[in-house]
Amino acid sequence: MTRERESVSNVRxxxxxFLQVLLHGECAESFSVVQPQLYVLDTDAITVTSINIPDxxxxxxxxxxxxxxxxxxxxxxxDPDVLPLQFTVIYKRLKEEEEVVRPSRKxxxxxxxxxxxxxxxxxxxxxxxxxxTFCRAGHMCRLHVQIAMMFTTTDVSLMYEVIADQPMWxxxxxxxxxxxxxxxxxxxxxxxxxxxxxGYLPVPEVKLSKYIREERRDSETxxxxxxxxxxxxxxxxxxxxxxxxSPAHCLPPVPRQESFSKGQVYxxxxxxxxxxxxxxxxxxxxxxxxxxx
Numbered sequence: 426m427t428r429e430r431e432s433v434s435n436v437r438x439x440x441x442x443f444l445q446v447l448l449h450g451e452c453a454e455s456f457s458v459v460q461p462q463l464y465v466l467d468t469d470a471i472t473v474t475s476i477n478i479p480d481x482x483x484x485x486x487x488x489x490x491x492x493x494x495x496x497x498x499x500x501x502x503x504d505p506d507v508l509p510l511q512f513t514v515i516y517k518r519l520k521e522e523e524e525v526v527r528p529s530r531k532x533x534x535x536x537x538x539x540x541x542x543x544x545x546x547x548x549x550x551x552x553x554x555x556x557x558t559f560c561r562a563g564h565m566c567r568l569h570v571q572i573a574m575m576f577t578t579t580d581v582s583l584m585y586e587v588i589a590d591q592p593m594w595x596x597x598x599x600x601x602x603x604x605x606x607x608x609x610x611x612x613x614x615x616x617x618x619x620x621x622x623x624g625y626l627p628v629p630e631v632k633l634s635k636y637i638r639e640e641r642r643d644s645e646t647x648x649x650x651x652x653x654x655x656x657x658x659x660x661x662x663x664x665x666x667x668x669x670x671s672p673a674h675c676l677p678p679v680p681r682q683e684s685f686s687k688g689q690v691y692x693x694x695x696x697x698x699x700x701x702x703x704x705x706x707x708x709x710x711x712x713x714x715x716x717x718x
C-alpha cells in the first residue's frame with residue numbers, strides 16, 4: 426500500500442505543476458484587476474486549469490498585491506523543454522473623486538518558462554537510535570535521506586548538503602557528499618545528528634546541487650604539449666617550469682558545483698517536524714529526609 430502511494434505521488438510530481446503570478450503596483454494609485462487568463466502557446470502537450478475565484482475583483486497598489494494560480498497538467502508522451510506562456514488581465518484605474526469613468530485596459534505579458542520539470546525528489550526523516558523509542562535532546566539520532574530521479578536527465582552526479590539550524594541540531598561527521606544517481610532507483614544516505622533542545626524541531630534541510638567534473642580543455646592540452654621540449658633539448662631542471670610553460674597546465678581538473686533551477690528539486694519533507702524529548706535531569710534534591718530525583 427505504501428509503494429502504491431509513493432508511485433501515485435511520484436506521477437503527480439512529474440506531470441503536475443502549479444504556476445503563481447504575482448501582481449504588484451508601482452505607484453500609490455489603486456487599480457482594479459479582473460479576468461486573469463493564462464495561455465500555453467505553440468503546444469498542446471499541456472493543459473491549464475485555473476484555481477482562482479471566478480469573477481473576483483482584486484485591487485493592487487504600491488502597498489497591496491494580488492496573486493493568481495493555475496495548475497499545469499503535463500502530457501506524459503510530450504514534455505517540451507521550454508514552455509511559451511502568455512498572461513493577460515483586465516485592469517482599470519480607481520479614483521473616487523473623478524466623475525469620468527475611465528475605460529478598462531488589457532495587460533499582456535509573455536514569458537518562456539524553462540527548467541520547469543521536477544528532476545529529483547528528496548525525502549528525509551529523523552529516527553532515534555536503535556533500541557530507543559523517542560528522540561531525546563543530547564542523544565544521537567539518525568537522519569535518513571532518500572533521493573529519487575523523477576525525469577531522465579544527464580545531471581546524475583549530485584552533491585548533497587545537510588543544512589541544520591545550529592541552535593537546534595548538531596550534525597556529527599560529514600555534512601556533504603557526492604552520489605551518482607541511477608534512473609528507476611532510490612539512493613539512500615544516513616547521517617548521525619544530535620538534537621540540542623527539546624520540542625517539535627524542523628527536520629534538517631537537505632540541499633541538492635549539480636556536481637560537474639571539469640576536464641582539461643583540448644586547447645590547453647595542445648599548448649602544454651607544444652611548450653614541453655624533448656628531454657635531450659630541454660635545459661630546465663627536472664621538477665621546474667620553463668618560462669613558456671604554465672604550472673596551471675599540470676594541475677588536475679577542478680570540479681565545480683552548480684545549483685538547480687527553482688522547481689527542479691522537490692523536497693517532500695519540507696516543513697516536517699520531529700518530536701524531541703527534553704534532556705533527562707539526573708540531579709537529586711533531599712527534602713525532609715526524602716530524596717527527590
